[in-house]
Amino acid sequence: MVSNPRTFWLVLLCAAAALGAAAAVGPVLGLAAVAAAGGAAALLQAGGLIRLALRIHHERRSFGPCRGAGFLGLGALLAGAGVAVTGLPWLDPGPVAAVTTLVAAPVYLAGLLLLPGTAPDLGARLRRLLDGAGIGVSLFYCAWVLALGHSAPGTAPARLAVALTGCVAVAVAVVTGMRAVRHRPAALACAGGAALSIVGVDVYALLLLGHQRAWPAAPGAVTAGLAVAGVAMVAGPFLMAAGARRADDEPARPHAADEGGSFAAYPLLIGPALLAVAVSALHLITGGRFDETSVALGVGAFAALAVRELLAARDIRRYAHALAGREARFRTLVAGSTDVAVVLDDDLVVRWQSPAAARQFGLSDQDVVGRPFTDVLHAADAAPAAAALRAVLDGCQHVLVQARLRDGFGRWRDTESTVSDQRDAPEVAGLVVHVRDIGERAQLQRTLDAVTWTDDRTGLANRRRLLAAAGELCAAERPGSLLVLELDRYASVADLHGPAVGGAVLIEAARRLRAAAGRDDLPARLGGAAFAILTEAPLVHAFALATRLATALAEPFHLPGSQTVHLSADVGVADLLGAGGAEEALRHADVARRRARQLARGRDGGRVECYDRSFETALVRRTEIEQQLPGVVGRGELDLVFQPVADLTTRTPVGAEALLRWRHPRLGAIPPAEFLPIAEELGGGIAEEIAEWVLHRACRQLSRWRGDGRDLWVSVNVSAAQLNNGGWLAAVATAIDTHCVPAESLVVEVAEAALPEDAFAVEQLAGLRALGVRTALDHFGTGPTALAHLRRLPIDVLKIDQALFSEPPGRQGAATPIVDVVVGLARRLGIDVIACGLESEPHADVVRAAGCRLGQGHLICPPEHAEHVEAYLERHRQPTL
Structure with missing residues (x-):
């Protein structure tokens, strides 16, 4: 089949040219050319259409979709076949063409x-036939009365039947193509x-049924008729084949009012019917008479129109009953619904409301219809509701409107509305708002909020x-700050005085927070002894508020029963604009609070x-250290390095x-200095385990060196917490005995800044001296110890800090007097x-001049592992024991 439009027009032009040339030679040759071209074109496309029908049947396994192409x-x-047979010379072509x-x-x-669609x-097919029959017969009647009946009296019945059949068939074909419910281009082509x-x-049959002997009298008309017939017979099958290939069996979905194809046909029928009436009246006025043919045609046209009218009336009744049923169901649903349906136009003016409005809210149509919908809403909710409704007009979907609505009794009702855009539906042509009363739910939510918030x-x-x-x-991007604080030592107070006192402390702290906070600030309890305050003040003013809170909570808590509790609170402040949300802002404020607590320790x-x-960043590092500290000794991650102490004159190492x-x-x-304080805070014996590991590792290395003939001593550092531990002396004694080292070869150092001032620490130092272990005061000059206190401290070695002998810039010799005194x-x-x-020779010169004999530092040797220190000891080997 030819489906390409350009190929179709090319074939059509060639056929027209050939037929025109043949017709110009003469009617007889033109008749043969029309028979050959028309028959060949029809047979060619017939084969293609039949193959198409067979293929559709093979694919769909059904006769329904393929019937159109097949017929x-x-x-x-x-x-x-009929047109081709008329070209045979031994047959009479007229009857064959008519049949x-x-x-x-x-x-x-x-x-x-x-055809599908x-x-x-x-x-619907019957209506198409009646429509076409009514139009075709009416038009043929008009033509017969006006011209054909006078020009061809006594027309043969065969010619009359052929002409009438052609007129009716063409009318039916045109109506069918125009009234197609789907696949309109394909239907129009077919x-x-x-x-x-x-x-x-x-036309071909009418020409053959005429008097062929009279053709020479009007060769031009015969030639034109043959050309028209030939071109039509060539072009028609091509168009049918092209349209049939584009149609499928997808089900049609006509409008409910046109389901059977009835109502839209009225303009097609009325025009030809009125034309037939007008022609009949004109014929009577001019004195004409109606013959049997015209009467039969008129009766046929009237019969087709009457039957079509009966079918249309039936369709209208059926559709009216359907509409009435749908309206009844709609009214039943709307009347029984607890939701109020309101229809709004583009200006948000109420055009209709359901009867449930009077029952649910006491609103009559006079109160609502014709007024803007926002007039019945609370002033605070009207603008957001109008914005949501306009968003629906702009194409937004899934909009939920919550607003307070004034009912017919003047009360405000909590409502929730869903909105759907039905402007495209002609029956509605507006926004449909379904309003629900959520008063009970809103009241329950407020009650729950009062309890749960x-x-x-x-x-x-x-x-x-x-x-x-x-x-x-945060969502509104408004400025604000968040303060977080926690009462320090609250857990100890609750454990010591009981939960009643602990509860009284929390209540008093809450009262002080309310008093110190602003009127628009929101104080809250986070849990335990942790509180927070949300304020819209900027960061600078929030810092001042935090200072007031810390001062207020530092005041003594006078509780019932003449009990007084002293607490304090460190406060962290975070900016809301600098955070990504409420949770992050709260975390920022808590990080600042923990930092404040660390600095205030x-x-x-x-x-x-x-x-x-x-x-x-520091908090994350500290947290990771806290998590990794347990088990650090067992994992073998600890190590000892050693820094030699040497004679400043000979550089001979002594320890x-x-x-x-x-x-x-x-x-x-x-x-x-970073992880030992954390270990002491964690407790659980972590700090004691690390201290014992250091003590045993140092004593083992000392034993090895002394076994190699080196007369050295080794010092280890001890913290204030370890010094206050009652089991420390026993641990030192155990280490000395275990590794078989002389007690005097072990030196225990305690930093001056960390030296406790209580008598127990002095007793511990004295206990070490009683064991024979020497003691040292490290970093002297950086702490609060006065020179006069050295007499009461059981100290054997004084390690002066660099701060005492470093020369200030531009003041040479300023450090010498101080070092001399010490x-x-x-x-x-x-x-x-x-x-x-x-660190340098000038440092060594200052301390040597003051009479200091021993020194330690990078000038002598940096801290190294034992094997590297041993290389230094070999280079500066001291006499053997």
């Missing part, structure tokens, strides 16, 4: 009506092709309410810190200080002096 192919086959027209035209129409059911084929065969012990807001309020500020509380990103190192596989080297006093007290932190 069109059958019609083309009959037309082509071809009368048989092929109904088959063509059957194929059109059975043209007529959905049998009733209908046009069928109409052309019918016109071509009909309030701390039951202090009456403050709880964590949930605080986060909700902070989230609203060992001193009175009440410190205030603002959040900084570096705080969080070494054991220095602890933690080599973490991910964090790297962690100094003891060294002179220590000599008179019988205490050895070691200068720590020697």
